[in-house]
Amino acid sequence: MxxxxxxxxxxxxxxxxxxxxxxxxxxxxxxxxxxxxxxxxxxxxxxxxxxxxxxxxxxxxxxxNDYAQPVKRTLHLSLVEAANRYEFDKVRAFSYECRSLYRATQTEAYYHLYLLGQGYLIRYQREDEIRHLSEIAGEIKPYLLGVDKWYLYEFKLLNNFLFTLNSSDAIFFGLRAANEFDKYHDFAESRTIQQHLMKNISTICMKEHNYEQSLFFLKKALPLADKTNLLYDKIETLVYYEVTLLCLKHKESSAELMSYLNILRQLEFMDSYEALQQVCRRHLPDVVH
Missing domain, CATH: 1.10.260.40 (lambda repressor-like DNA-binding domains)
Structure with a gap:
């Protein structure tokens, strides 16, 4: 080049x-x-x-590259966009394209993208060549375990495939990620990745009512949300943090929680507001009606 x-x-x-x-x-x-x-x-x-x-x-x-994203990144973005739009034929097509590229180049990242596409299809009950998320997790876990030192690719990979892991595996790899992140402390590009990963693992813990573990990961995510200066990420993380504190009885007042939810509503992030309202009702039925 x-x-x-x-x-x-x-x-x-x-x-x-x-x-x-x-x-x-x-x-x-x-x-x-x-x-x-x-x-x-x-x-x-x-x-x-x-x-x-x-x-x-x-x-x-x-x-x-004449203002073109690298092929792997373009395919990843296309997969995510198609899944978010429920365009499952496109998800399947992109998944197959990634599989073909893997066979032609033996580049493992293409195989991971193929698995991601198959995972999306399973997640939305459109099973294709792979039938169960556990099969995908069975491919991703050995890869993550086999890498001696993680780099940004491994952090992104874990975040992308969290939905295929059970809570125990998510916590196990999340704890490793938290330790591995130390070497990226001063690397600005990694902060958003770290913040999303820690927050997402905390929500998995929360679904299992493992609030202590959820709090651990949220305490990692909050300072990162401050550093990224992304308002939505910070507010969303604070909502989860407040829910966890209330569930653990570490505080009694829900005033801060309600104020963060109101900020989302005022900013017209209505999808997120309604989704987080559901989270609050699920975990704090006596607080949020």
Missing amino acids: FLGPTIKQIRTSKGINQSILADGIMSRSNLSRFEGGKYYPGYDKLILLLDKLELSLEELLFLH
Whole structure:
């Protein structure tokens, strides 16, 4: 993959000459060769160039691919969108496409996407080639157990497949994720992933009335929700947190819980408001009517 010509396009569009961009990183002649596709610098030098251009590696690849997302990401987004719209024929088609790509490339991520598509079909009672979620969990668990050190891919994978796991497995892998996250403490891109994963595992615990364990994961999720500055995520997490505290009798007043629900209603997040109302009624029938 020759990224040099794309670097040149970005550099010239920003009005930066070669000498300025190369200064302190490499010689101007090497930058010229890089931009001409005749030389490839080390990764460390590429990152320094991107830093000067105020560009992330992900954005560079996006621009290099003519504003197209990588195939795996595009397929993942397409799968999720089709499932959210209940377009099960599309889910099935995307799942098969991922399976074909896996067979052609032996890239495990494509196989995981195939499993995800099959999982969505089972979840919505449209079983296809795989009939039970436990079969999918049986494929994902060995993969997660077999990776010595988790990276963002493994965190995303766990979050994507939580719905296939039983609560014990979700807690087991959630505890490992909580420990593995420590090395990503200062990596901003991981915070949203961490926050969603911790919150989602807490809801699994809550469904089992395992409120102590739910509280553990919510305490991990809350500070991350603050750091991501995503208002909806923060409010939703706070609702679950308040429900858990009330269920554990750690507090008596439901005033804060009701205020968070009212914020969702005022912001017109009505689907989420109604879904969280149902959660409250299920766990706190004497508090929320």
